[in-house]
Amino acid sequence: MDRETYSLFVFQDIKNRSRLDKELSQPLNELVDYKFALDQSAIVAITDRRGTIKYVNDKFCEISKYRADELIGEDHRVINSGYHPKEFFNSLWRTISNGDVWHGEIKNRAKDGSLYWVDTTIVPFLDESGKPYQYLAIRFEVTERKRMEAELQHMMTRIIDVQEEERKRLSRELHDGLGQNLYSHLITINRLLSEMDHPLLTQMQEEAMELIEEIRSLSWELRPSVLDDLGLVPAIRSFLNRYSTHYKIDVHFECVLGRRLAASTETTIYRVIQEALTNVRKYAGVDEAFVVIREYEDAVRVMIEDRGQGFDTEAASRGVGLFSMDERARASGGEFQIISSPGKGTKVVLEVPAR
Structure with missing residues (x-):
């Protein structure tokens, strides 16, 4: 500039810059800590909006028996066990595609063919227009709990079956045993009444008929033939x-x-x-x-x-x-x-x- 020399001086407040750097790095450090904590406790996967896997953590690989490079680029059909009907996954996709969080339990199949259950939460990440651009899936293995639930259910089913068999047995004994004996006594009372008229015999007849009806009702309640x-x-x-x-x-x-x-x-x-x-x-x-x-x-x-x-x-x-x-x-x-x-x-x- 017309051979004139100019100098530019830049002054920085080192103290404020240090504080600013600290404030900027703190949220990032917290995110790293959150990711570490999540990776230590949960099975984590991130997919794009089409469901293609972009990231899996070590726990995902550990439970699925797949390496990370075998999963990334694939979708979750690679671990589909075939247990759930098509509508189950259609409903899941409708939910998360609308930007809503989905939560449920899914039965998956590992690379070695073993089956496992996961309690799953899928969180959509939304862009400026409110449309999902990726999904975060957080899972916890619940295979042992599901096994115990199945055992308890089997036990309850067996108890109900035994109860019904016992009801059937008691019903038949009441109807064919006690009921028939009372009916025989009623026939005897009726024969006596045909030969002689006595108030006590009439009372016995009425009481026998009431007892037979009560036994029939009880037998019916227990198990209708x-x-x-x-x-x-x-x-x-x-x-x-x-x-x-x-x-x-x-x-x-x-x-x-x-x-x-x-x-x-x-x-x-x-x-x-x-x-x-x-x-x-x-x-x-x-x-x-x-x-x-x-x-x-x-x-x-x-x-x-x-x-x-x-x-x-x-x-x-x-x-x-x-x-x-x-x-x-x-x-x-x-x-x-x-x-x-x-x-x-x-x-x-x-x-x-x-x-």
Whole structure:
């Protein structure tokens, strides 16, 4: 510049620069610490928006038996066990593609063929437009817990089966043993009454008839023979007739079921209907109820409904009856749900596999 010399002086506050560097590095150090803690405790993977794996930690490799280079560039189908239906993963993808967090349990297959369960949370990372650009999957192995749950479920199923067998035995003994003996005594009393008229004999006749009816009812409650002999639908119709006559509650029954189901499934449906209607007469305060059975492609759905008092499902304690229905549903591989609120009635829904 016209051969004039200029000098530029830059002054820095070293103290402030040091503080600024420290403030900038602190969040980064914290992120590194968080990543270290996560890698030590969880199975971690990061994928792009298409599901292609971009990162896996050591624990992912350890449980899947794959090396990191065998996983990166692939998607999670490489560890798909085939256990879950296609709709399970379709639902998962719909959730995270909408930017929502998904949480659930997934059964995977390792490289050596072994199976393992993981409790999984998938968190979408969103861009400026609110669309996911990558996903962070955090998993914890729960294989042992699932194994114990399966063992407990098997034990509960066995207990229910033994209970039903014992009910059947007692029912037959009451009907064929004590019931038949009482009936023989009734015949003898009737023969005596035909030869002589005495108030004591009349009283004995009435008492014997009452005892026979009570034994029949008890035998029926334990295990209706029609359930074993004719199947679910005749057994339910017979039960509903007795129920309506005895308790003066009209039950509207609708059934779309074209075949017999497995004995255990029929027993589950019958017991749930029986228990649900017992609760209706005890607590609903109604003179009518509704029972619907519908068969779908792979499931049977049962609904027992009343329009009575209802209750708060969150506040109410689960008694023996509700617990029994829930356990029976689980033992049959089904699902059990109660929908109710004060003043709006109660709906009991059971869904079991159609087998």
